[in-house]
Amino acid sequence: MRTIASTLMVLSAGVVLAGCAMQTEIIPTRGQSEAQFNKDKEACxxxxxxxxxxxxxxxxxxxxxxxxxxxxxYETKSKF
Incomplete structure (x- = not known):
C-alpha cells in the first residue's frame, strides 16, 4: 500500500512540475516593433x-x- 501511495505522489509532483514548465512563445505577425509589443503587452x-x-x-x-x-x-505557441 505504501508503494502505491509513493508512486502516486511522485506522479502528482511530475504533473505539477510539467505544468509549471509550460511557456508561451509570442510571435508578431504584422511586423510589430518591440516598442509596440510592450504597449500591446501592457494593454493585454x-x-x-x-x-x-x-x-x-x-x-x-x-x-x-x-x-x-x-x-x-500576435501568434501564440505553447512551448514545453
Missing part, C-alpha cells in the same frame, strides 16, 4: 487583470491575455 495585461483581478500572479498564461494578444496580431 490590464485586460487580464480586470478579468482575473490584480492578485493573480501569472496573467501571461491566461486565456484572456493570450486572446488579447492574438486580437492585436
Amino acid at each position: 495585461l490590464q485586460v487580464a487583470r480586470s478579468y482575473y483581478g490584480a492578485s493573480n500572479n501569472d496573467l501571461t498564461t491566461s486565456d484572456t491575455y493570450l486572446a488579447c494578444l492574438s486580437s492585436k496580431g
Whole structure:
C-alpha cells in the first residue's frame, strides 16, 4: 500500500512540475516593433487583470491575455 501511495505522489509532483514548465512563445505577425509589443503587452495585461483581478500572479498564461494578444496580431505557441 505504501508503494502505491509513493508512486502516486511522485506522479502528482511530475504533473505539477510539467505544468509549471509550460511557456508561451509570442510571435508578431504584422511586423510589430518591440516598442509596440510592450504597449500591446501592457494593454493585454490590464485586460487580464480586470478579468482575473490584480492578485493573480501569472496573467501571461491566461486565456484572456493570450486572446488579447492574438486580437492585436500576435501568434501564440505553447512551448514545453
